[in-house]
Amino acid sequence: MRALDTLWFQVAGTICNITCTHCFISCSPKNRSHEMLSLTDVETRLAEARLLGVRDYYFTGGEPFMNRDMLPILAATLRQGPATVLTNGMLLRKEVCAELRRLSDESEYSLDIRVSLDGFDRESHDAIRGAGVWDRVMIGFRNLADAGINPVITVTEAADGVGSNEGRARFLEIIRSFGFDKPRLKVLALFRIGAEETRTRAYESWERLTIDGMSEADADVLQCSTSRMVTSKGVYVCPILIEQSAAKMGETIAETLRPFPLAYGACHTCWVDGVSCRT
Amino acid sequence: MNKLSPQSSVLSPSTRIALIGGIYSNYQALVATLSDIAHRGADATYFLGDLGAFGPHPDRVPALLIERGIPGIQGNYEESLASGASDCNCGYTDPRDNVYAQLSYDYTSEHTSNAYKQWMGTLPKQLRLDVDRKRVLLSHGSPRRINEFLWRSTSPDPFLARLCDEHDADVIVCTHTGLHWHKALGDGCHVVNAGVIGRPANDGRTNVWYTMLTIANDDVAAEFIPIDYDHAALAREMREERLPEEFIETIETGWWTTCLEALPPKERARGRF
Ligand code: SF4
Ligand code: SF4
Ligand SMILES: [Fe+2]
Numbered sequence: 001m002r003a004l005d006t007l008w009f010q011v012a013g014t015i016c017n018i019t020c021t022h023c024f025i026s027c028s029p030k031n032r033s034h035e036m037l038s039l040t041d042v043e044t045r046l047a048e049a050r051l052l053g054v055r056d057y058y059f060t061g062g063e064p065f066m067n068r069d070m071l072p073i074l075a076a077t078l079r080q081g082p083a084t085v086l087t088n089g090m091l092l093r094k095e096v097c098a099e100l101r102r103l104s105d106e107s108e109y110s111l112d113i114r115v116s117l118d119g120f121d122r123e124s125h126d127a128i129r130g131a132g133v134w135d136r137v138m139i140g141f142r143n144l145a146d147a148g149i150n151p152v153i154t155v156t157e158a159a160d161g162v163g164s165n166e167g168r169a170r171f172l173e174i175i176r177s178f179g180f181d182k183p184r185l186k187v188l189a190l191f192r193i194g195a196e197e198t199r200t201r202a203y204e205s206w207e208r209l210t211i212d213g214m215s216e217a218d219a220d221v222l223q224c225s226t227s228r229m230v231t232s233k234g235v236y237v238c239p240i241l242i243e244q245s246a247a248k249m250g251e252t253i254a255e256t257l258r259p260f261p262l263a264y265g266a267c268h269t270c271w272v273d274g275v276s277c278r279t
Numbered sequence: 280m281n282k283l284s285p286q287s288s289v290l291s292p293s294t295r296i297a298l299i300g301g302i303y304s305n306y307q308a309l310v311a312t313l314s315d316i317a318h319r320g321a322d323a324t325y326f327l328g329d330l331g332a333f334g335p336h337p338d339r340v341p342a343l344l345i346e347r348g349i350p351g352i353q354g355n356y357e358e359s360l361a362s363g364a365s366d367c368n369c370g371y372t373d374p375r376d377n378v379y380a381q382l383s384y385d386y387t388s389e390h391t392s393n394a395y396k397q398w399m400g401t402l403p404k405q406l407r408l409d410v411d412r413k414r415v416l417l418s419h420g421s422p423r424r425i426n427e428f429l430w431r432s433t434s435p436d437p438f439l440a441r442l443c444d445e446h447d448a449d450v451i452v453c454t455h456t457g458l459h460w461h462k463a464l465g466d467g468c469h470v471v472n473a474g475v476i477g478r479p480a481n482d483g484r485t486n487v488w489y490t491m492l493t494i495a496n497d498d499v500a501a502e503f504i505p506i507d508y509d510h511a512a513l514a515r516e517m518r519e520e521r522l523p524e525e526f527i528e529t530i531e532t533g534w535w536t537t538c539l540e541a542l543p544p545k546e547r548a549r550g551r552f
Binding site for chain 1: 373374423430431432433434435437438440441442444539540543544545546547548552
């Protein structure tokens with residue numbers, strides 16, 4: 001482990017309002033494998049993180065806005081550092097967006113909202129995420145835009161050529177049409193590697209990924225070298241492996257700041273399925 | 280290693296250090312900055328790296344710095360140029376950002392003479408000063424990575440305190456992002472991003488900024504000093520060199536037009552683009 005820069009919170013446990021076909025931890029309205037975190041849970045962790053000098057905080061699930069405490073949790077976090085929320089964009093009601101804007105304005109730190117899409121039209125998106133999801137997300141975008149919050153929109157490269165320049169340009173136009181005049185688009189490589197590298201290159205890295213051959217740069221992009229994940233069950237090595245009991249490294253954050261022995265063997269999951277709600 | 284020994288505090292009640300962040304080949308701004316420093320008076324002046332990028336005729340800045348005997352450290356630009364790397368290692372992840380970063384790097388690399396590239400390689404990557412018993416650490420991105428972005432809105436106090444602690448510094452100085460700020464941490468430590476004189480601070484004004492660090496009686500103050508310079512002349516030369524119109528627009532309007540995706544939401548919201 002290089003340094004603990006990022007602390008993740010599995011803030012909604014494995015509870016989600018939808019059931020994407022590609023969700024590798026199979027989140028659903030009924031999956032209670034990890035429970036929601038309470039405001040007190042998060043505050044306890046923030047106190048630990050303060051002593052460890054953590055740089056930023058990421059919230060995921062499941063769907064973070066399924067957690068009733070989400071706004072107070074963000075308020076508490078933003079008093080201490082910058083926060084990023086990874087959301088499917090379906091629960092961004094007007095009042096929620098207005099409150100997010102207020103929290104963001106009041107903090108000296110940045111609040112970032114990331115909405116993941118699986119395509120840039122209703123058909124491709126809903127094929128993966130479920131019927132009607134696209135339309136709900138569009139309402140969420142409009143509410144964010146009205147509140148003056150500029151989210152990062154993440155799309156996987158697999159979606160209809162967004163990886164190409166024309167694909168990007170087309171998609172940026174779509175984001176503008178939602179009302180965001182400074183569109184922020186992040187295209188995630190399907191095989192997760194340094195963001196601007198190509199898929200061919202990814203495949204080579206993938207092959208090298210058998211333990212010793214990893215370069216320092218490769219190791220740096222692995223979340224386990226700079227982050228840890230807090231869930232209702234304890235502290236895990238990374239956001240990817242929360243369904244593996246061996247990936248739970250301890251009860252306190254401090255006791256998990258050691259190398260993770262399984263890390264390189266488990267990279268399979270990291271590189272192949274790491275995309276979706278965790279990037 | 281440095282000109283400031285602890286004894287210098289005996290002679291002067293306070294020590295003033297002028298800090299010049301990224302210069303980006305903005306020769307006009309460098310001339311104006313140096314004359315402002317001379318006018319105000321400083322006990323020492325340091326540059327913090329990234330002498331090239333964006334601007335025209337990259338040989339003029341190192342020539343002037345060497346002529347004036349100003350010490351300083353490498354930025355990611357100098358590290359790349361000295362090692363013959365194929366890109367600036369600016370640390371951007373967005374493809375459009377990288378396209379523009381590559382344009383400036385290729386231009387700069389092509390127009391920097393080998394002698395200066397070699398000289399860049401001889402510059403230290405960090406400098407430690409001992410000023411009035413304060414341990415000052417000059418770095419480019421951060422003390423741990425030459426291209427780390429230390430933005431104000433994503434650098435919380437506990438994290439900065441950890442950096443100070445891990446790097447044995449009471450005052451950490453950096454640049455690289457282009458936006459200046461100063462945070463006094465509760466425990467007497469300070470982190471100062473000195474800003475840059477290479478391009479405006481994305482605030483709709485054409486001036487650039489350097490930093491005067493004053494250390495006296497356990498007190499650390501950072502004054503950010505706006506510098507007006509002949510930006511029209513710079514813009515003219517950039518056009519003559521056929522540098523991207525987007526870069527020139529920034530010089531003329533004070534708004535950043537490129538390398539925007541690295542900005543955190545708070546900093547991004549303040550700009551026009
Ligand atoms: S991928 Fe994300 S939005 Fe989809 S079911 Fe999983 S947690 Fe929910
Ligand atoms: S899946 Fe393995 S390699 Fe990837 S971040 Fe987690 S522990 Fe590290
Ligand atoms: Fe830099």
